[in-house]
Amino acid sequence: MARIQTDKDVSRKEVIIKASAKLFREKGYKAASMRDLAVKVGVEAASLYNHIRSKAELLHDICFNVANVFFEHMNEVESTQATPIEKLEKLLRFHIKQMLENFEEVYVSDREWRYLADPYLSNFQNQRRSYRKRFASIIQQGIEQGQINKIDASTAVLVLLHAISGIDSWHRSTHKVSGEELEENIVTILIQGLQK
Amino acid sequence: MARIQTDKDVSRKEVIIKASAKLFREKGYKAASMRDLAVKVGVEAASLYNHIRSKAELLHDICFNVANVFFEHMNEVESTQATPIEKLEKLLRFHIKQMLENFEEVYVSDREWRYLADPYLSNFQNQRRSYRKRFASIIQQGIEQGQINKIDASTAVLVLLHAISGIDSWHRSTHKVSGEELEENIVTILIQGLQK
DNA sequence: CATATTTGCTAATGAACGTTAATTTTACGG
DNA sequence: CCGTAAAATTAACGTTCATTAGCAAATATG
Known part of the structure; x- marks a missing residue:
């Protein structure tokens, strides 16, 4: 099971936000999918929702x-x-x-x-x-x-x-x-x- | 049945392109749907495909x-x-x-x-x-x-x-x-x- | 070591999407 | 006024989407 990597003082939520900023910049918000984001973070899409609301x-x-x-x-x-x-x-x-x-x-x-x-x-x-x-x-x-x-x-x-x-x-x-x-x-x- | 209005020298395709430019500007290309465009043109979404390819x-x-x-x-x-x-x-x-x-x-x-x-x-x-x-x-x-x-x-x-x-x-x-x-x-x- | 909490997984849902097919309606030249 | 081509309609398709539920695994806490 692949875990989201975190350095200390950085929550998993912050890791996801950082990755989403990169993704949204590359593809645009609407064109970026949660599945894209999951790949970037190294996890299944559904798993993201343990850390973020939407x-x-x-x-x-x-x-x-x-x-x-x-x-x-x-x-x-x-x-x-x-x-x-x-x-x-x-x-x-x-x-x-x-x-x-x-x-x-x-x-x-x-x-x-x-x-x-x-x-x-x-x-x-x-x-x-x-x-x-x-x-x-x-x-x-x-x-x-x-x-x-x-x-x-x-x-x-x-x-x-x-x-x-x-x-x-x-x-x-x-x-x-x-x-x-x-x-x-x-x-x-x-x-x-x-x-x- | 609502027809696409055209002045002379303006094809129905050009009317659609013009409307799509406005729509894409307002909502962004990805967020704009063909159904949105259809509303703007005053016609059903499928009807657009009589004039454009995609x-x-x-x-x-x-x-x-x-x-x-x-x-x-x-x-x-x-x-x-x-x-x-x-x-x-x-x-x-x-x-x-x-x-x-x-x-x-x-x-x-x-x-x-x-x-x-x-x-x-x-x-x-x-x-x-x-x-x-x-x-x-x-x-x-x-x-x-x-x-x-x-x-x-x-x-x-x-x-x-x-x-x-x-x-x-x-x-x-x-x-x-x-x-x-x-x-x-x-x-x-x-x-x-x-x-x- | 036991147990509680966090984190991840698979599977599925309903909605929205672009597009196609089949059919009906409209416009127009002869 | 008829026949034909253009244009519009309804219905449906296969995808992709964000998100949820339920359960398994990993980790943290004592």
């Missing part, structure tokens, strides 16, 4: 874990005394770092959240909307202080966030750019693009 | 129609005598315009192509890779001519293209900016972000 719960856990990480970082950034441009640079670098270090989860949270079921769906959308609003208001401050070009702040947020989410694993594996180099390239384009 | 064919038609449009535009741009920066601006403006005027198809082609079946999948990936390479080499020329910052060209391509695909959320957002304003905002950020 497929939906997996997506839910992934999305909200990621959302909370970004939310907390936003709190941190807002509480500092930095200029708007410096704050934006901090946010961008954090997004890039998360995308590189936590790729599967961040990617899934970004692209597959629409398959969340209510009430989690509306919840997630609200959190997302709120995050973008706070992001936009930092840009707006930069505009009012004359550091940033006069552009529509919420359009700029979309441009920045989507530009970063485009950095998927394909890029690093086939093109062999280091994480640091990647970060500098992106920050150069986007921060300079905003500045006057 | 669900897969619908995705295939959407993706390759879009890919061909962008491919042809790239040919056009490359054959002009403009500077690299001017060429990039042309490409960006075309992407934005396509995203605004042809939203459903472009979005589906961008996000759902991975559900294409071989050999169409490899075909599409090759075309995509080739397009990005040509895009990157325009950036590279700009770097060598000293108009563009010394950055990794293929990273820049991903940043630019994904930044534009971020328009999708703008489409749904209640706070609407006009198409022209949107275009200017995006071009401002991205072109200025590249330039020295």
